[in-house]
Amino acid sequence: EAGVTQFPSHSVIEKGQTVTLRCDPISGHDNLYWYRRVMGKEIKFLLHFVKESKQDESGMPNNRFLAERTGGTYSTLKVQPAELEDSGVYFCASSLPGTRGTNEQFFGPGTRLTVL
């Protein structure tokens, strides 16, 4: 069974440009999460989808970030316009329906975003 996939693996853009990251969760996983890790720091939560609905977007840094999950399948995270501090590795994770207990999150390999 395929795991969580993310595209692209790397992206280098200039400040002010727009970048869209994509995440394909494991089939059947209603829960989809976005996280970000700035180099050497902790992995920080950005937002959580249950199917196509945003359950929790408390971690989104500002309104330059827009996440969508149309149809409840894959998700996109758009950064527009990108700033230098947006550089980092963006991880996507998915989990089975339900959110309590030991509901394990499966992470994708991440997209490394570099803003110059």
Add this chain to the structure above:
Amino acid sequence: DQQVKQNSPSLSVQEGRISILNCDYTNSMFDYFLWYKKYPAEGPTFLISISSIKDKNEDGRFTVFLNKSAKHLSLHIVPSQPGDSAVYFCAARGGSYIPTFGRGTSLIVHP
């Protein structure tokens, strides 16, 4: 303000010896703790977890110990193997399904 702290950025251990990775937390509401392992260019993968009602959980070579009064947990790997070389993240949850992660400890196991 970090709620989950991994104060050792790196740890170097000889193959066959014990690796001990430490983690401290500040939020008393955390009731479930997890360790993730991350290889380069890969996402974190779940390794082992422990509920706050327990003080020890063992899975093969991996054991997690929880000291609630000290708000401290540790991951023991015995015996350590070169394939264990990775970044280990401590994470905690409480009242929410979203884990709070530490900054990670890079473990290097020398042959």
